[in-house]
Amino acid sequence: MDKEDKKKEDKPKKSNFKAFLRKRAPFYLAGIALIAISAYGVLTEKNLEGFFPEFTSEEEQIVDILMKYDGPNESGLTVMQAIENKIKEEYPDEKVFDNKKTKVELNILKINSDEYRIILNFQSHKGAINYDWNVNANSEKIISNNPESKYIINLVDFYD
Structure with a gap:
């Protein structure tokens, strides 16, 4: 056993x-x-923000004021989302941000001690869309300088 x-x-x-x-x-x-x-x-899907260059801390603050602006009630659609939606409307059924011909140029110009001018140029194989705003750093007031920019701000302001 x-x-x-x-x-x-x-x-x-x-x-x-x-x-x-x-x-x-x-x-x-x-x-x-x-x-x-x-x-x-x-995770690797490109978006508009991926095309932005590196900024100084001051420029980053100004870009954030503009791109994160979500209307007077501070809820809903942001400027960044509205621009991306507009681009997606212009280019349905395309991954326009993955296209090699797509270029985004963002220029920040200091007008005076408090005010900056932000110019966003979006260029693709079908054409270009240009946005132009003035942003006040202290009051965070945004003024549109062209019809495309005005449309985006109105869309954000009146988004439910």
């Missing part, structure tokens, strides 16, 4: 968990790969 007990102790018990994993490991790996691929696509 002692020999039989020793043989039972010497033999490792087969783990049901290991057998379970061996059978299903390829399916789990395939599932993980699909999740990783789909997450990579979402």
